Amino acid sequence: MTLIFLYGTLRHDALRKIVLGEDAPAHKALLPGHGVFHAGQAAFPMIAEASGAAQGLAVEASKAAVARMDYYEGAFGYDRRPALIEVDGERRDAEIYWPQTPPERGAAWSLEGWAATLGDLATETAHEAMWGFGRLSPADLAANFTMMMRRADSRLRRRASPGPVTRRSDLGRDDVNVEDSNRWLSFFAFEENRLRHRRFDGSMSDTVTRAGLHGCDAAIVLPYDPVRDRVLLVEQFRYAPFLMGDPRPWCLEPPAGLVDPGEAPEDAARRELAEEAGVTAQRLEPVARCYPSPGALAEYQHIFVGITDLPDRAEGFGGLAEEYEDIRIHILPFAELERLIETGEAAVGPLILAAMWLKLHRDRLRSA
Template identity: 45%
Template sequence: MTDLFFYGTLRYRPLLELVLSEPGVSLDMVSADLPDHQVYEVQDQPFPMILPAPGQSASGVLVRGLTVRQIERLNYYEGGFDYDLRPMTFYVSSAQEVEAQVFFPKEGVWTPGDVWNLDAWARDWGELTLHAASEVMAFYGRLSPAEIAKNFRPIRVRAAARIAAAARTPNPHHDVVRDVLVEQHNRGYLNYFAMDDIVLRHRRYDGSMSDSLNRAALMTGQASVILPYDPQRDRVLIVEQFRAPVFMIGDPAPWMWEAVAGMIDPGETPEQAALRELREEAHLEARALESAGKAYSSSGSSAEFVHLFVALAEIVEEISAGGLLSEGEDIRSRILSFDTLMALIDREEIKDLPLLSLAHWLARHRERLRG
């Protein structure tokens, strides 16, 4: 049995129970303080860190009597964040000294920010963290903490996408609680994208339940897709890059002409992501964004949800070194007249579906935008 002190996100009871895999378990918890320490935000991250701070006191909870299995699960979850357990001396509410262990960040990994606040974190990041932790812990015993850590960003992107999906308008003719029965759900694969498979039954239009269906889905996130358009010059800008899936299926032309696109980060709006991707991939600043629709890109196989935009901008220069090297991107751009773009589409030389959708939207709104 081991006693641990929690000062950060694991003070959030739903998260602690998820990591321990024992919802509603009776835990021996008591308020405690670690003297001469303080809890700080981590810059650009949705979790805190604890550091020595003479004269300060870090508040938290002491959880007593954790089992070997519970400690292993906690080590797995925290290990991906570059945290290590250390023995320390704490004070409980009665001013009694107790010995316990605490997760400390490895030196030099994170940069501290302001003093951290649990309530503010729970409001802004609690739900997203629960979704992300559910995906992380599904791979306990299958992947190492290091393998999990390298995929934190896409895990959080998918978590934010799940929250956004749940907030969309329900279908008044179907109740997913009543009309979909999940028999088995497995998180089968984790990388930049993830793959889940499921066995389910759903209500048919005649009122009966279907037979069991075994299906798989590519789990991604939300993306912004943008076609830059210069109304004064009546021209667009498209980008080209190598696409591994197109190569993997055997297509001899895996360098694709596309619209500018990128995943929406947690805490980012689709519009903010669109403006960021325009700068990164095309070196463009938009003076306005026109919403051109939002939809699932391939609902039979993928969970990706795209937000389509036409960006009004001054288009005068092509580039040959767009994108971020840190993300393995190698992107060049091409300026086309609107008529040339539509001619390429008519000759079926454009294979990117979002670009096709945006071009047809622009065809219907082009006179208004030029006016």
């Protein structure tokens, strides 16, 4: 067994159990001459020399648990170093996770403050992160961690806001029995399960294989100028049409992007509108919240029409270079958008849905 002094997020009981893979014995402990601070502007902490003593937990971890912690902490740039701690007034040799390249020391860090805002998200993310133990390197985990957080945030949002049950059956997740699971991780995650599910007659189905792509929540906003009766579309290369063999894999679509962890979909819509098109929405009109392709795509879309001002000068190019975006901006009359949908030149589902909604509400928006 190895005695590890934990001073940061792994003091959170639920997170620690997932990361260690066991319920290791833990005791209150102190690290004299040190304090716990934010690692620069990050939400997670670092240890640094300071007056007083850093509060933490002394955890008796098995060899397997230490290996799991090395993987998890290594993704954030931390490794183990020896330390002399106090447990029940007794000095004991232990090890702590120390930043390999200490960032600028931020404000004092609080476990309670972190847990209140990020505890559930970190715990949910850890399930996928620790699935990668033995499959991913710490560097691979670091590269994929933001997308893991987005997926975790989406799962938490779905659980907190389940859809109503009025017409559909009241079957739930307890009516699905997963027998075997496999997963491949990249920017997205691909998961394949062998499972059985409840049938409408009450029996369980035979074992079936189902596969799907793990996305996350996405915000989509169609900018509309009710004074000039025109919309804004962006055009960019899209990989999925390319995979389908489409001779023209550049698509016309509304500005869109992924919802960041802890971000409201409305805020994500406004952010993407500014980043991709350089315009600001005066207000957002909700169109739909939906699964675009529930048979195989685990993504949830928040679709809006953004009321804005679209003068001629708004045309041009947009996007963020650091995200490898190459975007052309089109401003066109609403009637032309209808024509593009009819001819099939505008063939993106959320755009068609937003345009149909706009056709129904256009007179109201223009009169307002």
